[in-house]
Every structure is written in structure tokens, then in C-alpha cells.
Amino acid sequence: xxKTKANGANGAKSSGAPAPSTTVGNGGEWHQQATDNALTxxxxxxxxxxxxxLRAGARGPTLLEDFILREKITHFDHERIPERIVHARGTxxxxxxxxxxxxxxxxxxxxxxxxxxxxxVFTRISTVAGGSGSVDPPRDxxxxxxxxxxxxxxxxxxxxxxPVFFIQDAIKFPDLVHAxxxxxxxxxxxxxxxxxxxxxxxxxxPESLHMIMWAMxxxxxPRSLRTxxxxxxxTFRLVNAKGESTFVKFHWRPKLGLQSTxxxxxxxxxxxxxxxxxxxLYNAIDAGDFPEWALGVQxxxxxxxxxxxxxxxxxxxxxxxxxxxxxxxxxxxxxxxPANVFDETEQVAFCTQNLVPGIDFxxxxxxxxxNFSYLDTQLSRLGSTNFNQIPINAPKCPFANMQRxxxxxxxxxxxxxxxxxxxxDPSGPRESxxxxxxxxxxxxxxxxxxxxxxTFADHYSQARQFFISQTVPEQDHIVAALIFELSKVETxxxxxxxxxxxxxxxxELGERVAAGLGFRGEIxxxxxxxxxxxxxxxxxxxxxxxxxxxxxxxxxxxxLVTDGAxxxxxxxxxxxxxxxxxxxxxxxxxxxxxxxxxxTFLVADHQLAGAPPVLFDLxxxxxxxxxxxxxxxxxxxxxxxxxxxxxxxxxxxxxxxxPLLDAAGVLPDQGVVSLSDAVDDFISAANEGRIxxxxxxxxxxx
Ligand code: HDE
Numbered sequence: 001x002x003k004t005k006a007n008g009a010n011g012a013k014s015s016g017a018p019a020p021s022t023t024v025g026n027g028g029e030w031h032q033q034a035t036d037n038a039l040t041x042x043x044x045x046x047x048x049x050x051x052x053x054l055r056a057g058a059r060g061p062t063l064l065e066d067f068i069l070r071e072k073i074t075h076f077d078h079e080r081i082p083e084r085i086v087h088a089r090g091t092x093x094x095x096x097x098x099x100x101x102x103x104x105x106x107x108x109x110x111x112x113x114x115x116x117x118x119x120x121v122f123t124r125i126s127t128v129a130g131g132s133g134s135v136d137p138p139r140d141x142x143x144x145x146x147x148x149x150x151x152x153x154x155x156x157x158x159x160x161x162x163p164v165f166f167i168q169d170a171i172k173f174p175d176l177v178h179a180x181x182x183x184x185x186x187x188x189x190x191x192x193x194x195x196x197x198x199x200x201x202x203x204x205x206p207e208s209l210h211m212i213m214w215a216m217x218x219x220x221x222p223r224s225l226r227t228x229x230x231x232x233x234x235t236f237r238l239v240n241a242k243g244e245s246t247f248v249k250f251h252w253r254p255k256l257g258l259q260s261t262x263x264x265x266x267x268x269x270x271x272x273x274x275x276x277x278x279x280x281l282y283n284a285i286d287a288g289d290f291p292e293w294a295l296g297v298q299x300x301x302x303x304x305x306x307x308x309x310x311x312x313x314x315x316x317x318x319x320x321x322x323x324x325x326x327x328x329x330x331x332x333x334x335x336x337x338p339a340n341v342f343d344e345t346e347q348v349a350f351c352t353q354n355l356v357p358g359i360d361f362x363x364x365x366x367x368x369x370x371n372f373s374y375l376d377t378q379l380s381r382l383g384s385t386n387f388n389q390i391p392i393n394a395p396k397c398p399f400a401n402m403q404r405x406x407x408x409x410x411x412x413x414x415x416x417x418x419x420x421x422x423x424x425d426p427s428g429p430r431e432s433x434x435x436x437x438x439x440x441x442x443x444x445x446x447x448x449x450x451x452x453x454x455t456f457a458d459h460y461s462q463a464r465q466f467f468i469s470q471t472v473p474e475q476d477h478i479v480a481a482l483i484f485e486l487s488k489v490e491t492x493x494x495x496x497x498x499x500x501x502x503x504x505x506x507x508e509l510g511e512r513v514a515a516g517l518g519f520r521g522e523i524x525x526x527x528x529x530x531x532x533x534x535x536x537x538x539x540x541x542x543x544x545x546x547x548x549x550x551x552x553x554x555x556x557x558x559x560l561v562t563d564g565a566x567x568x569x570x571x572x573x574x575x576x577x578x579x580x581x582x583x584x585x586x587x588x589x590x591x592x593x594x595x596x597x598x599x600t601f602l603v604a605d606h607q608l609a610g611a612p613p614v615l616f617d618l619x620x621x622x623x624x625x626x627x628x629x630x631x632x633x634x635x636x637x638x639x640x641x642x643x644x645x646x647x648x649x650x651x652x653x654x655x656x657x658x659p660l661l662d663a664a665g666v667l668p669d670q671g672v673v674s675l676s677d678a679v680d681d682f683i684s685a686a687n688e689g690r691i692x693x694x695x696x697x698x699x700x701x702x
Contacts, residue, residue, distance in 0.1 A: 041071050081346070082381050083132045086177055087143040089191075090126030091225060091278040092345030093285060095334035097121050097148055097295065103329060106246045106299060107238035109358030111150040112329070120149045122392060123334055124348055125225045125281075129180050130191025135270040136277035137261065138191040139220045139481065144230030144252060145350045146332065149396040156354040157250055158374070162219060163231040165315045166208040168456050170369015175201065176208075194488035203497035206526060207456070209505060210316050210463040216481040217466075217474060218260035218544065223617070225281045226291035226554060227259035235312045235362040237440050238299070245440045247300050247312065247362060249319060251326055252293040257548035261614075262690075263481065265647045268614045276615070282337055289554065290335040296326035309533075310462065311455035315366045317462055321541040344392045349378040357437045384408040400429040460526075461533035463505045469542040473692045476701050479509065483516030483702060495519070500526045516702035550689025553581035557686075558616030560587045560608065560640060562627020567596040569622050569654055569675050576679045587611045587640075589631070597624065609636045613644040618686045620652035620675065621660060628660050638664045645672075646698040648690035652682035669694050 038046040047068055054066035062069070084090075096118040097111070104113040111119050126143035127134065142161040147154055166176050179201035182188050189195050193215070202208050214220075222228045230252030237245045261269065269276045284291060298319055300312070310317040338344035351374040352367065361367055378387050384407035387393055402418045417425035467475065482502065486495045499519060503510025504526040514523055540546040557577050561570065574584045588594045588604035596602055605611070613619050621641060623631065631637035641664035644651055650671045653661055666672055671691030673682040685691075695701070 041068055042075070079342075081383070084126075084381065085377065086128050087126035087145075088132040089130050089134050089136070090124045090143065090345060091281055092122060092124040092338050092341070092348060093281065093334040094336035094338065094344075095121050095123060095290070095332060097146075097330055097332045099330040101327070101329040103238065103297070103299075104240075106240050106248075107358040108241050109150075109155075109238070109356045110152055111148055111155060111356060112238070112358065119151075120396060121332060121334075122147045122149075122344065122348055123332070124345060124350070125228070125277075127191060129193065134191040135274035137221065137266045137269045137274075139193065139215070139263070139266065140191060141215060141220060142222065142225070142228055144228065146230070146252070147348065147350060147354075147393075150356050151397050152356040153397060153399070154354045154393075154395050155356045155359065156350045156352060157230075157232050158350045158352050158370075159230045159232045159250070159252070161222070161228040161230060162211065162214045163233060163249075163251075163318045164211050164214065164462075165233055165366060166202075166211045167205065167366065168207050168314055168316055168452065169365045170373070172205070173366075173369065173373070176205075194485040196489050196491050196494060199486065199489045199494050199498055200491070203494050203501065206459040206501060206528070207316050209459050209501055210466065213463045213466045213478065213505070216478045216485070217470070218262075218477050219258075221261045221263060221266040222277070223259040223261050224256075224554075225277045226284060227254050227256050229253055229258060230293065233315055234364040234367040235305075237360040237362055239358055239360055239438070239440050243438075243440075245302070245360070247302070247305055249298040249324075251296040251298070252332065253296055253326075253328075255292040255294065255331075256554045257551050258544040259550075259689075260544065262647050263477070263484065265614045265643075268612060268643065272612045272614055281334075284554070285334060285337050290333050291554075292334075293332045294328045295330040295332060296328050298324040298326055300324050310458065311453060313362055313364045313453075314456045315364055316456075316459070320465075320539040322537075322539050343390075347382060347387075347390050348392045349374075349382060349387050349390075351375050351378065355437065357435065360440045363442065386410065402429070457529040458533070460501075460505050460528050461536055464532060464534070465536040465539060466542050467506050467509055469538040469540065469546075471543055471545045473690075473695055474543060474545055475509075476695065479512045479516065479702055480699075482513045486513065486517055496521065496524070497526075499523045504528060504532060512702045545692075550687065552577075552683075552686055555581075555617040556583045556585060556615070557618050557620065558585050558587055558606075558611060558613060559620045559622055560637070561594055561596075561602060561604075562589060562623040562631065563594045564597050564624030564627055565594065565622040565656075566624075566654060567598040567600055568677055569679075570596065570602070572677060572679045573620055573622070573652070573675070573682075576683060580683070585611070585616070589627075589634070589637075594627075608634070608640065612636075613640050613649065614647065616644075616649075618650040618652075619644040620682070621657040622654050622675070623657045623660065625656045628657050631660055632663055640664075641666060645694070648692065648694050648698075650682065650686040650688070650691065652679065652685075667694075667697060669697075 039050055040046050053069040054063045055061065056063055098118045099112060099115050102113045102115050107113065123146045127138065127140040128143060129140050130138060144161050145158045147156050167173060179197045180193060182190055183195060183197050202212060232250035235247050235249060238248050239245050273279065305312045312319060353371040353375065379385060386406050386408050389410045402420065404413060404418050415425065415428065417428055420430060422428065467478065470478065486498055489495050495517060499510055499514050500523055502513050503523045510523050559573060577584050585605040586602060587606045587608055589608050591604050591607040593604040594602050637660060641660055645664060645666045650673065651666065652673050652675045654675050669691060671685050671694060673685045675682060
């Protein structure tokens with residue numbers, strides 16, 4: 001009997017559909033799932049009806065017997081895996097690492113000795129505090145984790161965009177994270193340090209002061225994931241063919257230079273585009289504009305380390321480049337977006353203990369704790385010791401051992417012998433004393449104890465050095481960030497304790513933050529375990545603005561255009577800026593576009609209200625007189641211009657737009673440039689990056 005069904009439009013049976021879907025099998029091998037385009041269960045059983053469950057009668061109850069329904073729903077129920085306890089929100093990209101200078105003198109690791117060799121990588125950049133559904137731009141440290149699939153095994157360099165960390169010992173990590181995350185009795189704030197528990201913890205953890213200075217700087221509100229640095233943070237060891245060891249710190253330095261947002265801008269971006277960073281990275285790679293980082297190393301010997309006036313095993317300290325210069329040895333290019341975010345970005349499992357022969361750990365106590373934590377966390381997150389078989393985690397070199405079975409085993413092992421030693425199968429995998437990983441034989445003679453080395457005791461000197469190394473606007477922003485964060489703290493004694501620490505870092509810093517908090521008492525200085533050094537010179541390498549020239553390449557120009565606007569000005573803007581690597585986007589009062597003064601039709605990229613200026617690095621207003629008069633009645637247009645001005649952006653404008661600039665409170669300065677046929681002056685102004693001289697006119701500086 002013929003069946004009739006009310007499938008509706010969405011229930012139409014598939015026919016003549018595109019090519020059959022394929023699935024990546026284990027080890028990256030492609031398997032065709034169904035050759036005849038049939039939809040099947042996970043057992044390969046063709047499904048006859050994907051719209052209706054099995055029921056006792058058309059209007060009757062659904063039957064438990066419907067194994068197809070149960071399989072589909074069960075799989076769906078488990079689509080989410082436990083998210084990372086930290087670094088839950090991340091963006092992953094494929095690419096390669098290419099060595100340009102050999103470190104053969106220092107290490108046997110082929111990835112660091114084979115010049116010209118391209119090693120595939122998967123890099124995941126993340127925020128730390130927020131859950132996986134949180135927004136991209138909050139003030140937060142960025143994780144910078146790189147998995148290098150070398151010919152000698154996977155090497156994971158799991159770093160951050162800041163070269164130091166909050167704590168010196170792994171045993172404090174759960175406390176730090178509990179303090180930073182949403183407060184458990186109320187479930188907020190999400191992805192923010194501006195709350196009592198975080199600052200309560202910090203006020204009692206002076207070792208975090210150096211990291212706090214970095215965290216309150218503009219480094220934690222980056223403009224793009226393409227404009228952040230990455231640091232391995234800990235000291236590692238390189239070991240050469242003679243068994244000699246050299247200490248090393250790893251740095252990833254972005255080709256586009258360091259670029260950050262302004263706090264008010266970051267706050268507004270979070271509303272305008274919560275996916276701002278992942279969209280920016282995805283779109284850049286999609287457009288073939290591949291971001292690139294140089295790999296730099298700081299190399300130093302045991303003797304040099306012994307002479308530093310800080311302990312290089314203490315992860316709250318860095319080695320200024322003025323003391324050990326950075327040596328660029330290679331480059332990483334990210335050139336391919338993941339095919340599937342869950343399969344790759346979510347399931348990638350970084351482990352700090354993933355090393356290759358020739359690279360080894362130092363005795364940094366934070367690193368040792370991490371070496372335990374990452375494997376353990378992957379077991380809980382990915383549910384099985386076999387997580388290394390997931391394609392994104394599997395090495396791309398041959399691997400073989402006697403580990404067998406376990407939950408979610410995906411490989412079929414035909415061998416009879418799963419042990420060594422054995423005569424039955426002499427061809428099975430065996431240890432290789434020459435090629436294999438050797439730990440550097442560090443001599444050890446310490447007593448078994450829970451103790452912190454006195455060489456870790458100075459918590460304020462490098463914090464002070466960081467602060468005095470910043471340019472004026474950078475210092476202003478650190479002060480403003482501390483005022484903002486501490487103003488959100490409801491418990492006065494926590495605020496006061498923090499003022500004591502800040503004044504111990506630098507008296508002026510303490511006074512400025514106190515003024516911004518309206519604090520009327522007397523600041524009680526902290527009591528450092530060792531005296532804060534005031535003889536450490538400012539190190540320009542620690543400042544973003546002092547170190548990197550602003551760049552226009554990779555930036556975005558937003559042009560607000562109305563009906564009747566000048567076609568010539570627009571053409572000049574688009575051609576000139578595109579020629580220097582700037583993306584130009586057109587914003588119109590409606591998404592329907594506009595008609596220019598030469599009667600040509602211009603397509604809009606965005607509607608005005610949907611594209612606030614925070615999404616662009618510089619802006620231009622190209623309106624007709626009528627267009628400007630119309631926009632005077634549109635608050636979004638006035639706010640557009642006002643925000644661009646207060647975020648210190650270069651603004652190009654045609655004379656017809658002057659009434660809009662006046663209404664937005666724009667004051668003339670070198671960054672506000674009238675556009676004529678030529679746009680060279682506007683390009684020169686934009687080349688300066690932000691117009692820092694404008695800042696005291698638009699914001700109170702404490
Ligand atoms: Fe992590 N960290 N961490 N961390 N971390 C994790 O591992 C941990 C630390 C970093 O994109 C977790 O897979 C401990 C420093 C990044 O998947 C977990 C300590 C640095 C990522 C973990 C630290 C990092 C993580 C959570 C103190 C910079 C994201 C999920 C001893 C050098 C990797 C996971 C990705 C992730 C533990 C401190 C960087 C729980 C115990 C210092 C970039 O294992």
C-alpha cells in the first residue's frame with residue numbers, strides 16, 4: 001500500500017544531491033562513507049526515512065524499538081564534550097613552521113636544525129577565563145598553543161601572549177582559576193577579572209604583581225589575534241649531540257606588529273561583534289592574507305643564568321631582550337582554516353610534555369605541574385587515553401608501541417605480541433638508545449621538602465621595570481585599567497590592599513590609581529620579602545609602542561557613504577588604501593547601498609547601525625550635503641564619528657560632512673584630515689597608528 005506523508009518542505013527526500021559526504025578516518029585517511037549517496041546509521045545501515053520516528057500508528061506513541069531515532073538522538077546528546085576548564089574559547093588554524101637558521105650547535109631536534117624544512121602546525125589561540133560561548137574581546141590573557149607535527153613526534157609549545165605568569169608554583173593554579181572564574185554563588189561575571197574574588201586572591205598573592213602589570217596593559221585587549229605575540233614563558237633546555245645543554249626561551253613575534261584596542265573600544269566590540277577575533281582571523285586566512293609570526297629564541301648558558309639578578313626558573317620573571325637578545329630562527333605561517341571546528345579546534349589536545357629529542361624541560365615548578373595537568377585534563381575532556389588517535393592529535397610521523405585497547409580504540413592492531421622483550425616477534429617496535437628522547441642528566445641533591453627558593457622572593461622589581469618601560473599612553477592605560485577593575489571590587493579592604501601593592505611597585509602608580517578610585521585614606525605600603533629594586537633601567541623591548549612601528553598593512557578602513565557622495569573621492573580612497581594592504585569596507589545608511597554623484601550604484605558592505613567604527617582601524621566620511629543633513633537626525637551616525645574620534649582613529653572627511661563632525665564633537669587635530677581628490681594626507685595621518693596626542697582631550701587621565 002502506498003504511504004502518504006506530510007513531510008513538508010523540509011521533509012523532502014534527498015535526490016540528486018551534491019557529491020557524497022566523506023569523513024576523515026583515523027590517521028587522516030579519507031574514507032568514503034556511502035558511495036551511493038545513501039544516508040546511513042553509524043553502522044552503515046541505509047536509512048529509509050529521516051523525517052519520521054517509528055510510531056504505533058500515525059498519531060500514536062513513539063516506539064522504543066526505533067533504534068535509528070535512538071542512535072541519532074544519543075549521538076546528538078553527546079555532541080558537547082566537557083569544555084576546557086580554562087582556555088575554553090579558542091580559534092584554531094593550520095599552517096606550517098619553516099626553519100630559517102639552524103640551531104645545530106645547541107640541539108639535535110630536527111625541527112630546529114633542518115633549515116628550509118616545513119613542519120605542519122596547528123595553532124589554537126584562546127581567551128583564558130570565559131566559557132566557550134563567551135565573547136572574544138574581554139580583557140584577558142590569550143593562550144597561544146602551537147602543535148608542531150615534527151618528523152620526530154609532536155612538539156607542543158603551549159604558551160600565552162604574555163611572557164610571565166601569575167604564580168610560581170602549580171599547586172596554586174586551581175586557586176587562581178577559582179578566583180578568576182565566575183563567582184560560584186552567583187554565576188557571574190563571565191570572562192572578567194573585574195570582581196572581588198580575583199582581586200582578593202591577587203591582593204594576597206604578591207608574586208602575581210608582575211603579571212598584573214602586563215594583564216592591565218593593552219596587551220590583553222588585542223586588536224586582532226594576528227597582532228599578538230606568543231611566549232613559551234618557561235625556560236626550556238636545548239640539548240646537542242654532545243649532550244651539552246643550553247637554556248632557551250621561545251617567542252612568537254607577529255609580522256603585523258603588536259596592535260591593541262582601547263578599553264572603551266573593546267567593550268563596544270564585544271557587543272557589536274562577539275566573534276570579532278575569530279572572524280578576523282578566519283576572514284584573513286580565507287582571503288589568502290596569511291598571518292605570520294617569527295620564531296625567536298633567547299639562548300643562555302647555565303653560567304649566564306647563574307649571574308642574572310633573578311631566577312630564570314621563576315615563571316613570574318622574564319629576561320629582558322636588552323640582556324639576552326632575541327635571535328630569529330624561523331617563521332610560522334597560518335594558512336588554512338579548520339574544516340570542522342569541533343573535530344579540530346575543540347578536540348585538539350595540547351600537552352606541555354609533548355617534546356622531541358633535543359628539547360627538554362627546565363626545573364620551573366610551574367612547568368612540572370603543567371606536565372601532569374595537560375595529559376590528565378585531556379583524559380577527562382576527551383574521555384579516553386586514546387585521544388591521541390583523533391586525527392588532529394595524531395603524530396604525522398610513524399608511531400608504534402605496545403599500548404592497546406581502552407575506551408574508543410580506533411586502530412586495529414593485528415599483532416600477537418604486545419610486550420617486550422620477545423623472541424616471537426623480533427620485528428616489533430623496540431627502544432632506540434641513540435635516536436630516542438634522553439632527559440638531560442641534571443644533578444640533584446636537594447632535600448625532599450615543600451619550600452620556595454629564596455631566589456623567587458622578589459615580586460615587585462620586574463613589575464616596576466615593566467611599568468617604567470611603558471610610553472605615556474601605555475602607562476595611562478594601565479592606570480585606567482586598574483581604576484576600572486578595582487572600582488568593580490565591592491570590598492574596600494581588597495581595594496586598599498591592592499593600592500599598597502601598587503604603590504610598592506611604583507609610588508606614582510599607587511597615587512594615580514588611588515586618585516582615580518577617589519581613595520581618601522593613606523596608602524599602606526606592602527611589606528616585600530626583599531627590597532624592590534629601583535636600579536633596573538627601563539627596557540624599551542617591553543613597550544608595544546616603543547618597540548613596534550605602527551603598520552597599515554592588514555588593517556581595515558570603514559567608509560561611511562551617503563547618496564550623492566563623491567565617486568572620485570571614493571575611488572581614490574579604495575584604490576590607495578587597498579594598494580597598501582588595507583581592507584576597505586563601505587557603510588551606508590541602508591544595506592541597499594547608495595547612488596553616487598556620478599549616478600553609479602554603490603553596493604554596501606554594512607548597514608550603519610550594524611557596523612560601528614570599533615570594527616575598523618580608521619574611518620572616512622564621504623557624504624553629500626543632503627546626505628549629511630539626513631544623518632544629522634541619526635544618532636548612530638553621530639556616535640559613529642564620535643567613537644572613531646574618541647578611540648583616537650584617523651578620520652578622513654569630505655567638506656560636506658563637516659556638520660556631522662561638529663555634531664560629534666570632533667576637534668581638529670593631525671588625525672582629522674579633509675579629503676580632496678588626493679588622499680595622501682589621510683594615508684600619512686593613518687600611518688601614525690592612533691592619534692595619541694588626542695587622548696588627554698577625550699579622556700580624564702589620573
Ligand atoms: Fe594551562 N592549562 N595551565 N597554562 N594552558 C590548560 O589544558 C595548567 C599555564 C595554556 O588551546 C588546560 O587542555 C596548569 C601557563 C594554554 O587547548 C589545563 C597551570 C600557560 C592552554 C591547564 C597552567 C598556560 C592551556 C585546560 C599551572 C602559558 C590552552 C584545558 C601550573 C605558558 C590550550 C587543557 C588549548 C590549557 C593547566 C598554567 C597556557 C587544565 C595546572 C603558565 C594556551 O590542563
